[in-house]
Amino acid sequence: xxxxxxxxxxVSGGGTNLQALIxxxxxxGFPAEIAVVISNVAEAFALERARKAGIATAVIDxxxxxxxxxxxxxxxxxLREHRADLVCxxxxxxxxxxxxxxxxxxxxxxxxxxxxxxxxxLHGPRQALDYGxxxxxxxxxxxxxxxxTGPVVAQAAVPVLADDDEAKLAARILxxxxxxxxLALRWVAEGRLTIEGRKARVEAPPVAEGLSxxxxxx
Ligand code: GAR
Numbered sequence: 001x002x003x004x005x006x007x008x009x010x011v012s013g014g015g016t017n018l019q020a021l022i023x024x025x026x027x028x029g030f031p032a033e034i035a036v037v038i039s040n041v042a043e044a045f046a047l048e049r050a051r052k053a054g055i056a057t058a059v060i061d062x063x064x065x066x067x068x069x070x071x072x073x074x075x076x077x078x079l080r081e082h083r084a085d086l087v088c089x090x091x092x093x094x095x096x097x098x099x100x101x102x103x104x105x106x107x108x109x110x111x112x113x114x115x116x117x118x119x120x121x122l123h124g125p126r127q128a129l130d131y132g133x134x135x136x137x138x139x140x141x142x143x144x145x146x147x148x149t150g151p152v153v154a155q156a157a158v159p160v161l162a163d164d165d166e167a168k169l170a171a172r173i174l175x176x177x178x179x180x181x182x183l184a185l186r187w188v189a190e191g192r193l194t195i196e197g198r199k200a201r202v203e204a205p206p207v208a209e210g211l212s213x214x215x216x217x218x
Contacts, residue, residue, distance in 0.1 A: 003081070004031055004032055004033045004189070005020065005031060005032040005083070005085050005086060005188075005189040006032070006033060006034075006035040006083055006084050006086075006168050007021070007025075007032050007033070007034050007035070007083045007084065007085070007086055007087065007088050008034075008035055008036050008037075008038065008078075008079040008082060008084030008086070008088070008093035009021060009036075009037045009038070009050075009087075009089075010037075010039075010040075010087060010088070010089050011032055011037060011038070011039045011044055011046035011047070011090050011091055011092055012039060012040055012041050012044055012046075012091055012092050012093040013041070013044055013045070013046060013096070014044070014091065015037075015044065015046025015047075015048075015090065015091065015120060016174060016177075016178065017048075017050045017090040017111055017177055017178065017181050018037060018046045018049055018050065018090045019049050019090055019177075019178075020036060020177070020178035020181055020182055021034060021081075021088060021090065021181060021182055021185060022049065022053045022055070023052070023164075024182030024185070024186070025184075026053075030153060030182075030185045030186065031186060031189035032185050032186070032188075032189040034050075034053075034055050034083040035056070035079075035083060035084045036055065036056045036057070036058060036079065036081075036084065036111055036134060037049075037050035037055055037056070037057050037058075038058045038060055038075060038078055038079070038080065038086070038164070039057070039058075039059050039060075039093070039095075039188060040055070040059075040060060040061055040094055041059075041060045041061070041063075042061065046090070046091070047057075047059070047083075056082060058078050060078060060111035062094055065090075068097060068099070069097070069099045071094075072096060072099040072100035073075050073096060073099060075089045075100060076099070076100060078102075082105075083097075083137070083206040084104075085105050085107065086107040086108070086109070086188065086189075087103060087107060087108045087109070088108075088109045088111075088181070088185060089108065089109065089110040089111070089143065090111060090181070091111075092110075095147065096108070096143060096145075097145055098145060098160055101143060101144065101145060105191075106142055106195050107145045107188075108142065108143040109131070109140055109141070109142060109144075109181075109184060109185065109188065110138070110140070110141055110143045110148070110150070110152065110186045111138060111140050111144070112138065112139045112140075112141065112148050112175050113125055113136070113138050113146045113149075113170065113173045113174070113177065114126060114127065114137070114138065114139065114173075115126060115136065115138070115155055115157065116139040116141060116148055116149075116155075117148075117149070118131075118133070119131070119147065120147050120148035120149065120154050121147050122136075122162050122164075123166075123171055124136075124173070125166050125169040125170040126176045128160060128165045128169065129160065129164060129166060129169060131164075132162050133160060134159065134160050135157050135158070135159060135160065135171075136158055136159075136160050136169060136173060137155055137156050137157035137158055137173060137176060138155065138156055138174075138176050138177045138180055139152055139154070139155045140152075140153045140154045140155075140180055140181055140184035141153055141200075142195075142200055151198055151199055151200035152182045152199075152200060152201050153187065153188070153193065153194060153202065154180055154183060154184040154202070155180075156176040156177075156180045156188070157176075157178065158172045158173055158176055159172075162169050166193065168210075187202050192204070
């Protein structure tokens, strides 16, 4: 049996995407495992989810560091301690710069609640409603130094309905996030991802997976 890819997961909040990753990693044959969950917020419920699953946790509060570089160096040190091969941002609400990203080149994934490049930054679902688009969704992308600008790995779409408010639309998108993130992590862990310029290319996902995001074949 080949060793599973070790993912470090960074969180700031409730951690429903973390839960989706924990559940996926628990399935036999899934090619990744979660090495450590790190939160910049001590009260984040995501930490409870990790503890319940028996996963190592750490709190690294950005406010305790005089600079972003020092905060990022502390994150990197903790990830290395747990031998993380790659990093998944799952509702991690801090921007990461070169000090961090240079340590994990093309190995940092993020999930964003909008169809990038539309509606980057905060409040993706609200931005979609305010604009009046009829299709919304979520994106898993590689992280670069911009705000939600890195190569797109996978996307899933949902309709925007006439009576949607922000909460309804965000919940519909979140349900898709929970399917999409494990699927993207699987692809990366299986080594199917190559970077061509600013594009991420996924090598030959099985047709059933690629066509039906509702059935990520966990
Ligand atoms: C998710 O909707 C995620 O896409 C979003 O925060 C939420 C976290 O929920 N991330 C961003 O907006 C990043 N720009 P969770 O803690 O329940 O996974």
